[in-house]
Amino acid sequence: MSGGNQSVVIIKKSGHGRHGHHGGAWKVAYADFVTAMMAFFLVMWIVGQSRQTKEAVAGYFRDPVAFEAKSGAGSGLLPGADSGLQGGGRPVPVPPTDVKSATETLERAAEHLREALAKTPEFAALKDRIEIQVTEEGLRIELLEAQNGGFFDTGSASLKSDTVLILTVIAQELARLPNPVAVEGHTDRRPYSTGQQYTNWELSSDRANAARRVLQEAGLQEEQLDAVRGYASTRLRVPADPLASQNRRISIVVRRMAS
DSSP states (O other): OOOSSOOOOOOOOOOOSSOOOOOSHHHHHHHHHHHHHHHHHHHHHHHTSOHHHHHHHHHHHHOHHHHHHHTSGGGOOOTTOOOEEETTTEEEOOOOSSHHHHHHHHHHHHHHHHHHHHTSTTHHHHGGGEEEEEOSSEEEEEEEOBTTBOSBOTTSOOBOHHHHHHHHHHHHHHTTSOSOEEEEEEOOSSOSOSSOSOOHHHHHHHHHHHHHHHHHHTTOOGGGEEEEEEOTTSSOSSTTOTTOGGGSEEEEEEEOOOO
8 A cells, every 4th residue: 555645534433431411400309309308307307296396386487576586585484494386376384393483374374364354345344253363272263153143044054155255265375374274163052953853063063064165165275174073062162151152153273383
């Protein structure tokens, strides 16, 4: 072969060993996957938490600004206490461990309850028959009958409409607390009826149970309910006058929680 005029042919081959450019679509898909996994694990964590923690998380997502303001330094919570928001947005403290703190918690609850009831139009005509006080037992709320009016229809466990409204406000306030609640029914010493099996025992129990139903329907948690009792006339409020109208009453006792 003659080499003087021979042309040189250069052949270029594409490399198949390297990956081509695929864009950033895979990054978006991966980010979506990581986000979904984080959401999944967050949901699983929430499912395993207590009711108060769940309500705290829900309260934050409903109103983050109010949550941070309520759970801040001016919230009145015990130092280091975990809190959550219930109902109207008030923080719920963990149960205090000493008598002084437990009493202060109930005193604040009593004041909140008075304020809530004062905003109810029906309260003006009933305020002289509703007593709210903190005792050694806890926060005691008493609905006292009057000579010319009561919270139930005469001789029955049928609640009057105003009574239902008052109990609804009470339930909404008490549902914000972790304390157990007892509902008691009381009568005077006047016999309910002569020669009948339905007595003041049945009447006081039925009235306590009727009040309990309204409280639960209005928001009182079932796990808060500690007892429903009918005492008939065994615990007279006015022992000197067994027939006094004040002996006929419903008592709601929020038990103090302290060791």
